[in-house]
Amino acid sequence: MRLLTHNMLSSNIKGVTNGFPLRIEIEKVVEKQVEFNPDFLKNMFPKIEWKALVNASHSMGYVELPEEVEPSRLDSEDFLHKFHHALLELHLEEGALVCPETGRRFPVSKGIPNMLLHEDEV
Amino acid sequence: MWYLCMFYHRLLDYRKAEVESLAQLFANDEEDQYKTQRLKWRLPLHHHPDSPFHFVDLPSEDVARNVSNRSILVKGMYELWGEGGSYEELEEAIRSYPDERKLPYLEPDSTFKINVDTFGKVISLQEQTQRIHGLSYIPFKGRVNLKSPEHKFWLMETDDYGVNNGLPPIVQRRIFFGREIGGADRKLLPTYQLKSRTYLGPTAMDAEIAFLMANQALVMPGKLVYDPFVGTGSILIAAAHFGAMTMGADIDIRVVRDGRGPDCNVWSNFKQYGLPMPIALLRADNNLPPWRTGLKEIFDAIICDPPYGVRAGGRKSGGRKLMKGVVGPYTVPDDKRTDHIPSTASYSLVECVHDLLDLAGRMLVMGGRLVFFYPVVREDDNVNNSFPEHPCFQLIATSEQILSSRYSRVLLTMVKTSQYTEEIAEEARLKHKDFKENHLKWLEDGNLHSAVFSPSDLPLNGAADAKTSKEPKPKYRGKYV
Ligand SMILES: C[S@@+](CC[C@H](N)C(=O)[O-])C[C@H]1O[C@@H](n2cnc3c(N)ncnc32)[C@H](O)[C@@H]1O
Numbered sequence: 001m002r003l004l005t006h007n008m009l010s011s012n013i014k015g016v017t018n019g020f021p022l023r024i025e026i027e028k029v030v031e032k033q034v035e036f037n038p039d040f041l042k043n044m045f046p047k048i049e050w051k052a053l054v055n056a057s058h059s060m061g062y063v064e065l066p067e068e069v070e071p072s073r074l075d076s077e078d079f080l081h082k083f084h085h086a087l088l089e090l091h092l093e094e095g096a097l098v099c100p101e102t103g104r105r106f107p108v109s110k111g112i113p114n115m116l117l118h119e120d121e122v
Numbered sequence: 123m124w125y126l127c128m129f130y131h132r133l134l135d136y137r138k139a140e141v142e143s144l145a146q147l148f149a150n151d152e153e154d155q156y157k158t159q160r161l162k163w164r165l166p167l168h169h170h171p172d173s174p175f176h177f178v179d180l181p182s183e184d185v186a187r188n189v190s191n192r193s194i195l196v197k198g199m200y201e202l203w204g205e206g207g208s209y210e211e212l213e214e215a216i217r218s219y220p221d222e223r224k225l226p227y228l229e230p231d232s233t234f235k236i237n238v239d240t241f242g243k244v245i246s247l248q249e250q251t252q253r254i255h256g257l258s259y260i261p262f263k264g265r266v267n268l269k270s271p272e273h274k275f276w277l278m279e280t281d282d283y284g285v286n287n288g289l290p291p292i293v294q295r296r297i298f299f300g301r302e303i304g305g306a307d308r309k310l311l312p313t314y315q316l317k318s319r320t321y322l323g324p325t326a327m328d329a330e331i332a333f334l335m336a337n338q339a340l341v342m343p344g345k346l347v348y349d350p351f352v353g354t355g356s357i358l359i360a361a362a363h364f365g366a367m368t369m370g371a372d373i374d375i376r377v378v379r380d381g382r383g384p385d386c387n388v389w390s391n392f393k394q395y396g397l398p399m400p401i402a403l404l405r406a407d408n409n410l411p412p413w414r415t416g417l418k419e420i421f422d423a424i425i426c427d428p429p430y431g432v433r434a435g436g437r438k439s440g441g442r443k444l445m446k447g448v449v450g451p452y453t454v455p456d457d458k459r460t461d462h463i464p465s466t467a468s469y470s471l472v473e474c475v476h477d478l479l480d481l482a483g484r485m486l487v488m489g490g491r492l493v494f495f496y497p498v499v500r501e502d503d504n505v506n507n508s509f510p511e512h513p514c515f516q517l518i519a520t521s522e523q524i525l526s527s528r529y530s531r532v533l534l535t536m537v538k539t540s541q542y543t544e545e546i547a548e549e550a551r552l553k554h555k556d557f558k559e560n561h562l563k564w565l566e567d568g569n570l571h572s573a574v575f576s577p578s579d580l581p582l583n584g585a586a587d588a589k590t591s592k593e594p595k596p597k598y599r600g601k602y603v
């Protein structure tokens with residue numbers, strides 16, 4: 001699971017009002033290279049919850065992203081590479097995503113988050 | 123400018139739609155964009171709409187080349203130098219075609235090749251050579267190069283052939299001569315054919331159709347494409363081939379995560395073709411999507427084959443509770459939670475399509491495309507008014523593929539033309555109700571979905587052809603090919 005995915009997911013358990021961002025529980029992180037595409041990054045940027053991305057990257061051990069960011073930063077090649085790395089190349093292979101409200105764990109195994117809800121959660 | 127477009131004689135209903143989509147994809151500026159959104163077509167004299175020959179008005183030769191090279195169903199796109207009902211008429215036409223269009227391609231230091239193609243009959247090599255010699259009135263000055271000529275010319279002939287060959291009823295002979303601009307690279311198909319794919323499921327999408335879906339969706343490098351019913355990933359593979367970033371979800375954890383072992387799963391399918399891995403694979407239920415509130419307009423295209431079947435049928439979370447509406451929710455004991463496999467309720471066609479449209483309305487960028495299959499009963503030939511609708515979307519193409527005498531599947535291409543608002547969401551809910559009432563009979567016909575999509579009826583590839591060939595072959599097969 002890449003951090004782009006993490007930035008899109010939330011715990012949609014019935015009754016939970018704030019299921020985002022999910023806390024990341026790490027067993028195994030791998031880095032997987034993805035082709036650098038500045039246009040893709042520029043398109044994605046306005047859709048990203050920045051703070052959640054920064055915190056998620058910290059929890060994966062990557063501390064290069066600035067806490068606050070202006071869209072003008074997208075003109076900087078150096079920034080784009082860091083954004084690219086955090087968004088697409090850090091990959092949670094084994095671990096879990098944890099609902100911030102209820103503590104429910106959504107397991108991640110073989111890189112695939114299991115977001116299916118139980119009967120009593122829908 | 124008008125070009126002669128010769129199609130492969132198959133998937134007839136997909137042919138023009140593909141060219142129209144690709145023309146929009148390759149349109150360079152706003153003027154081209156405007157033109158390609160209302161592409162003009164015409165038929166050669168006396169030709170039936172199912173003829174492989176069509177004329178199409180494209181903004182430029184560049185667009186014509188890009189469209190045909192990327193296409194799956196365009197056998198060739200040509201600048202027409204002349205046509206006629208006889209070789210005499212053809213000669214007259216070619217002679218009167220302006221020199222300034224012809225001479226640049228006939229120069230002494232160029233290389234060329236002339237091909238002969240006949241539709242609906244076979245002619246011998248000797249006859250072909252004769253026909254090529256018959257063109258000596260064209261002042262070719264270049265050298266012949268059969269392997270890699272700079273300019274390729276084609277002499278194409280259709281005939282007033284017999285009735286029982288499954289070809290469209292063309293009443294008169296027509297001969298065309300033109301310069302080739304481009305054509306489909308069908309070598310893709312053997313490379314990606316399901317037969318040689320490592321990880322396959324019963325409903326893996328045939329490679330040719332998957333590429334056509336990706337073309338309808340205007341897939342390009344840097345675009346983000348989502349398949350909410352990803353299965354073995356066969357649709358995303360086509361999207362990744364054209365350079366898209368891909369994401370997929372499926373409710374079935376075994377299909378999407380485990381596959382048949384470490385070297386036989388969705389990831390390994392991408393590896394097999396040297397394609398970039400999906401950006402994300404998830405286990406999720408499209409009836410209860412896992413996206414955060416406020417997330418919208420993130421996908422450039424959503425492409426899928428929704429679960430209409432029985433064996434590969436739709437499931438959704440909820441189990442007994444949702445199915446019966448009366449049984450209280452089953453509470454999972456805490457010690458069983460980790461390995462618990464939630465039971466699922468069945469997911470009707472109508473609900474499934476509604477969820478898909480709702481998801482697409484919210485998650486597609488403006489101008490983004492939703493491309494998916496929809497089953498129809500072939501009652502009256504008029505299926506147009508029974509497709510699902512949504513206020514965010516405009517339906518721009520419907521391509522029918524007949525699966526049996528009673529059932530078809532139609533590939534729908536929709537464009538997001540309005541923003542998704544709360545009002546639209548509400549409107550969609552109401553529309554959806556109407557739609558449900560109008561189509562109750564479909565739901566009652568319990569065999570519909572399985573008859574259309576049951577994998578047991580459909581061999582893994584060439585599904586439609588194999589199925590229909592079991593039936594007595596009609597004289598003119600039309601959309602069956
Ligand atoms: C027709 S198949 C698509 C197959 C896919 N195109 C492939 O390449 O294998 C439908 C898929 O939808 C999945 N499915 C069924 N109900 C679902 C739901 N509610 N949410 C998400 N996926 C679902 C099934 O597990 C199945 O893999």
